[in-house]
Amino acid sequence: MTLLEVTNVTKKFGGVTAIDEVSFRAEAGRVLALIGPNGAGKSTMFNVISGNYAPTSGTLRFDDRDVTGANSVAMSRLGVSRTFQKIRLFKALSVMDNVVIGAQSSAPVAPWRFFFGGGAVRAAAAETRKHALEMLDLVGLGDVGDVRADTLSYGQQRMLEIARALATKPRLLLIDEPAAGLNQAEADGLVRRLRLIRDQGITLMLVEHNMDLVMDIAEDIVVMNFGKKIAQGAPREIQENPDVIRAYLGEEAMA
């Protein structure tokens, strides 16, 4: 089943075309990696899918619905969650609160009802905290819930962003460069945890430069260069695709 369908999407900033007529599909329950050299338009594509940018032209369908031009709040509520290339945590709040805020958006009780209290509201609050703690455990931060988010190490902050995004109970999770700044041990842990997330039935899309990681975890790969899609396929096909090798490694690699 196709969860996300991107059709002929173009995004221009003034005269610059960041994405040029790109189409691809993300199949439900699989891991899709979006790769390409710096400036290829990968993060812009994430920003379009997550509703941070509206596409200049083209259409987006999510779960068989036309979501072209929906904003980030709407996309989050439809089940698309994301992390950011440059970490954007709620720095001054505790680790737990970061995730709780994510979990509240998927809670069945609207925030204003907490003003009046009551049993249903208390139960919902307890459920939200329990869910948040599960997400923290899933990314290995279960025992540091009380510290301020900005006191975590860089790798932990990346994992916290993933936990916060997961807490919204997304169906599609966009992860932007999760391995950036991680050491090898942390990157190995990341792969293991991304698999756990995928095994929960959450469709993953990641932008990542660490090719070992991409080839390890991705089931489908879309390659972009200068805003255009230049290839799509399974990891092995991509590794052998001459266009990709040229774009990615430069002309000399072809020699």
Next chain:
Amino acid sequence: MFSSLARQQWVRSSLPVLVAAVVIMTAPSLVTGSFWQRVIILALFNVVLAMSLNLVIGYTGLLALGHGAFLGIGAYTSAVLTTTYEWAFWAAFFVAGITAAACGLLLAVITLRLRGHYLAIATLGFAVIVYQVLMNWIDVTRGPLGIPGIPTPPNIPLGNGTELDFGLPAAHIYLAGAFAIVCYVLIRRIVNSPMGDALRAVREDEISAKSLGIRTFAWKCFAFTVAAFAAGLTGSLYAGYMGILEPSAFVLTVSFTLLAMVIVGGAGTLVGPVIGALVLTIVPEALREVGPEYRMILYGLALTLVVLFFPQGLVGIGAALRSRFRSSSRSKPDEPPSDSTGTGFAKEVPVDAS
């Protein structure tokens, strides 16, 4: 029935309220001079104003400078309704709150696309406009002449044959005190719930908040409207206490003083603005005894020193002392600081695009 944790929480949430209630009940008999009774009443009004402004500045991270304008709108709405139109005080009280809230919502919708300095300037402009309207809309406000003869709230029968007589300052202390406590409890309900989390999320990172499904614009409007509502109600009580209103009571300095109360007390904390309002209302009056020529210099100096050395505000001093005491008595890691970010102002950062 109660677990010990639940009892502990109940004590923690009720104790400050009970202490405040006792202090307010006994204040008129402890402080008998009319000058200091007046200071107490004004301090209690400032407590509500600072608490409500803190909702916008401390929790939502929006640098809004026009809070005094909502006080003025509420005060004048109430004064005009009770004098020119001879409304009952309590009807005018609620309409004053609603009018201020409506103005707050309008200002929010117009200006909340702005952040940081730009929002500050826009809200400052609003305060200037309100002041000019009060000065120049002579038909309604009588301009610089002011509105005299504003009735006090009607006396409240106490059941045992006596009544709360608003001809006396004590009644105003009780009323302002009760109002401040109610506002404190309601604001606490907001900030200690997912509503408060949503506001903090807006303050910390708006783009992240949106990506988690939080309607940031609606929450900013909410904070503005609630704060303006509280300020408008305060304005009505202020008019009922003063008996006469002049536009000069709502100059820009009022808004800046309220801002100082929030920052000095501790933005983004519950008790910070309460402490800030009490200290910054009472200390300048106490300094009158030192000598009028040095009073404002000392006051300004104190403000500068607090902001310089305790950017978390006066509550930050308490937290720092407590954690030092704790770490020396038993070596336990410091608790995370309460949810204050110091200044609390979110920075405008574009979505990363590469």
